[in-house]
Amino acid sequence: MIRNYIKTAWRNLSRNKGFMLVNLLGLSIGISATLLILLWVKDELTYDRFQKHYDDIHMVVANRDFKNRVFTDYNMVLPMARELQQADPLIRNATVTTQNYDLLLHVKETKLRKGGLTVGDHFFDIFSWKFLKGSPAHALSDPSSIVLTASAAKALFGNEDPVNKTIRIVEEKRDARVTAILADPPGNSAFRFDFLTPFNYNDPATKQMMENWVGSSWRVYVQTAPGADIKRVDAVINRVKKQHDPGDKISTYFTFPMKRWHLYDEFKEGKNVGGMIEYVRMFIIVAIIILLIACVNFMNLSTARSEKRSKEVGIRKTLGSGKLRLVLQFFSESMMLVLIAFVVSIGIVLLLLPSFNQLVNKKLELEFGQPVFWLGSLAIIIITGILAGSYPALYLSSFRPVKVLKGVFVSSGKTALPRHILVVFQFMISILLISATIIVYQQIQHIKDRKTGYDAHNLLMITGTEETEKNFAVIKQELLQSRTVTAVTRSSSPITQVWWKSGAPDWNGKPADLNVIISGIRTDLDFTKTMGIRLLQGHDFTGNPADSASILINKAAVEAMGLEHPVGMEMRFGDEKYQVIGVTGNVVMESPFQPVDPMLTFYKPNATGVISLRIADEIPVKKALTSIEAVFKKYNPAYPFEYQFADNEFGQKFISEELISRITNIFAGLAIFICCIGLGGLAAYTVERRFREIGIRKVLGATISQVLLLIGREFLKLVMIAFVIAVPLTWWLMYHWLQKYTYHIHISILVFAAVGVLVLLLALLVVGLNTFRAAMANPVRSLRTE
Known part of the structure; x- marks a missing residue:
């Protein structure tokens, strides 16, 4: 019995090669995308699980x-x-x-x-x-x-x-x-x-x-x-x-x-609020959605071919086939197609894994030797086969043999409704994904464009050693004399990180209940000059011995401490006393997604570890690095010359967000591509079913544009409905996602307008290409048998 189902299924698929190839392409891409996402998700969910005492x-x-x-x-x-x-x-x-x-x-x-x-x-x-x-x-x-x-x-x-x-x-x-x-x-x-x-x-x-x-x-x-x-x-x-x-x-x-x-590493006001788990959940949903879109293609194309399969169903029922046998027959077709698609997708994944690993910075692989892999694969095949074949099997097996054998079977608007709903679902999800990726991109760019309070362009950072600390004065002098560098300083941490935090100092008039967290950095002369930090009040360090008892504070510290006239104030850390000599602008040294902490800058030239220097704008960077390396090799010969550019280090703060954005872009593109495959196949069958109608209309004087509009408006109406549903849903989801950021964009209606136009044009292109062939055909071909 099973052998007969498989043989019949293969015959039906091989006789309809166009139907099989369209579905095979959609399912293969859908399963490949799902497998890649699930490999990434598995890697994230299994962090540290190799540890023997993981739970303890x-x-x-x-x-x-x-x-x-x-x-x-x-x-x-x-x-x-x-x-x-x-x-x-x-x-x-x-x-x-x-x-x-x-x-x-x-x-x-x-x-x-x-x-x-x-x-x-x-x-x-x-x-x-x-x-x-x-x-x-x-x-x-x-x-x-x-x-x-x-x-x-x-x-x-x-x-x-x-x-x-x-x-x-x-x-x-x-x-x-x-x-x-x-x-x-x-x-x-x-x-x-x-x-x-x-x-x-x-x-x-x-x-x-x-x-x-x-x-x-x-x-x-x-x-x-x-x-x-x-x-x-x-x-x-x-x-x-x-x-x-x-x-x-x-x-x-x-x-x-x-x-x-790993998955829940974010804290807000002392409460564990999540972390990477949010993206893991999101991509699990994306994987399910992409697979669903591929399954919907199969459903739509199978039911669109209902007229061709109706006589087959009628004959089978007349010869004694029950509904259960017919359902099993149609399920065997979907299972066979999914099995072939899965094999193809394994090849695609193996081909794409090196590039995907490079994208996500992981070493993912298909674990063919693990039973879990084969159990998971079997689950994907069965679930996909059932999802893809369920509606076609139930729908096609429900035909009444008397009607179809008399030739009075007509695909009514009522029978087309489920297909229309599925098409709307596909494009609704595609619009949602595309809109979401644009909003994520805009948010990342918004944070990147946030004023950092310093000039990262041509700012070089070099880790100090005992030799560079000892020879700092002469290193600085030679670098400045070379005119390759316009400013040099040193600090206890790079400008892109904070390595010291403490409670706020004491001062006269400090409220008894005020306990503010502050960040701190120790610096040498020319710190604000080298970094391009703006001085709002007072003056910078002068290099005099008195500077060792002086500090600069940032604007955030003035606001958090409630200071009206900070310059000249005395601040105390235990027995150590400092005088505020200036107020700087806020500098984004930690997360660009969060507000700047109050910051105190101390003049401690002998307690530093990072040398920062600014390359002259008119000097080519490669030439400047050669000159700088020669100076450091001269006074620090035991160590290799290693450096980081401040703008590159600042960019590292966006790695997770940019990674998620790139992955989302790829899979949103795949989702819309799968939708277009299905839409193209559906349009082709619609054109085929109405081929004679198109011929009659052409004989009666219809133009090509009128024929295109006739076929296209049915699908464009569905895309518009999908757009109307997707916009408020996307806005609601992305609005709540943006609330996790202190600095965030406001969602523009132009985003949805642009996405709507893009999807509409894609639908027009796909439907138009399939309709154009019929519209250009000689009507004699379709009417010769009438």
């Missing part, structure tokens, strides 16, 4: 309640992990790490800058990494040890066995012994590193910080007992911190589980 790993986080806002802080004090390790049986293990940082590693003639972490005890007890050489128990037992990833070991040692070999850490002027090699962390890991080193608790500076319960610069992680009461664990963490730091009145500590690190 937590990061310790603090909500710091400043009056102007609640700041969620991932930075903890260094000794916290040691105390939590012994604090409660519910905490199995606790460890501390630095944030990721770069070191210059030197082996023989090879010098490479690699990123890594310094980690505390129990790091390998909590986190699971694949050891290629060495063991977790002894890898970091020696303070002079270093653990490398496989790729880092290959880059530094080539094909040599690196274990027990020595690496020179240039910045720290010490040697480290390689004790283990790890497999590279997976792409969907929260941790990215090339090396790991242990804390040296015998080092005097580390010993001092282990007694410091105020300075927060480290990440603390805990592994809880399975099924532990998290509220109790949070209470333990708060108790431990407050016992050692009673003055910490503004902080509430809590555990943030690993399962939420």
